[in-house]
Structures are given as C-alpha cells and as structure tokens.
Amino acid sequence: MQDNTLEQRIQTLEDKVALKALVDTFANLADQKDLATQSLLFAEDAVVDTYFEGQLFASLRGRKEIQETFTGFMANFETAYHINGQHTAEIDGDRATAVHYCLVVLVNTVDGKKMRNTNGVYYNDEYVRQGGRWLISKRTSHFTWRDTMEMAAG
Structure with missing residues (x-):
C-alpha cells in the first residue's frame, strides 16, 4: 500500500470500511429477521x-x-445475535476477499425450555462491486463449534 498514490490508499480504506459495514449490516438484518432486505446484500448469482x-x-x-x-432457518429461533469480530479484507479493483469471525447466538424453545445455542463461526467471503456498491458474491460459512445450554428462568 505504501507504493500507491494517496488517492489509491484512500480508496482502499474506503473500500475496507464499506466491506465491514456490509458484514455488519448482514448481521443486523439477520438479528432483525429481515431476510428479504438481507438478501439484497448478495449478488444476484451469489x-x-x-x-x-x-x-x-x-x-x-x-x-x-x-x-x-x-x-x-431463522424461523426456528425466537432471538438471534450476531457478534462480529475481526474482518480482514484484501481489495483487488472491483473484487475483494475477506475472512470474518463471528459469534452467533440463537435462542429457541425446545420441549418448553429456552435454549441458547452459541456458535463459533468464520466466513471466507468474496465480494464484488456492482453499481458502485459492494455485494457478497460468495460466502463459505464455517460453524466450527457449538455450545447449547438451557437458559435460566427469568
């Protein structure tokens, strides 16, 4: 990045901020169960x-x-919380890749008991800029571990 012009460095920073906003918006929309709007964050052929x-x-x-x-899938859960962590992106023109870590907490009722499912997830993402905005073109989700426990009555 040091050999790039100031304009190129600024563009890279703007793109990285936009990509992080994209994955954060994805998470927020999942938690709100607004999957119709969330789907618009994907390229048509994603x-x-x-x-x-x-x-x-x-x-x-x-x-x-x-x-x-x-x-x-989300209809199975009463509550969802995506807690985003690190997001490391590499930009190449109108394409980008990233690794993104997340804790996904899902709450549902099983046999009358509130259950909390906490999942450790990382995503290998590919992005494409279309019409001036970044979209997810490919996402490989890796749910690597899961902890399920009954929640205390509250």
Whole structure:
C-alpha cells in the first residue's frame, strides 16, 4: 500500500470500511429477521456454502434460494445475535476477499425450555462491486463449534 498514490490508499480504506459495514449490516438484518432486505446484500448469482464442524450442510445458489433458505432457518429461533469480530479484507479493483469471525447466538424453545445455542463461526467471503456498491458474491460459512445450554428462568 505504501507504493500507491494517496488517492489509491484512500480508496482502499474506503473500500475496507464499506466491506465491514456490509458484514455488519448482514448481521443486523439477520438479528432483525429481515431476510428479504438481507438478501439484497448478495449478488444476484451469489453462492453460499455452509459447513457444520467440517461437513457441508447446505450449498445455495442465487439470491432467491439464499433468502428462502435463510428465512426458513431463522424461523426456528425466537432471538438471534450476531457478534462480529475481526474482518480482514484484501481489495483487488472491483473484487475483494475477506475472512470474518463471528459469534452467533440463537435462542429457541425446545420441549418448553429456552435454549441458547452459541456458535463459533468464520466466513471466507468474496465480494464484488456492482453499481458502485459492494455485494457478497460468495460466502463459505464455517460453524466450527457449538455450545447449547438451557437458559435460566427469568
């Protein structure tokens, strides 16, 4: 980055901020269960591959399938909290890649008991700039661990 012009360095910084805002907006919309709006953060031909403990769980193609599947999944939970951590992005023109870490906390009721599922997740993301805005073109989700426990009555 040191050999780049000031304008190029500023553009890289702006792009990194925009990409971080993209993943944070994704998380907020998931927590609000606004999956229709969230789906617009994906390129029309986006791909999402999801792994649980190293095993492929789902492979989704296209914005419509992503929205339908995410909506069905989130319907299983009363509450969701995405707690985003580090996001390291590499920019290459109108394309970018990133690794993004997240804790995903999901709350549901099973047999009359409130259950909290805490998941350690990291995403390998690919992004594309279309129409002047960054979109997710491919997301590989790795749910690497899960802790499930009954919540105290409150």
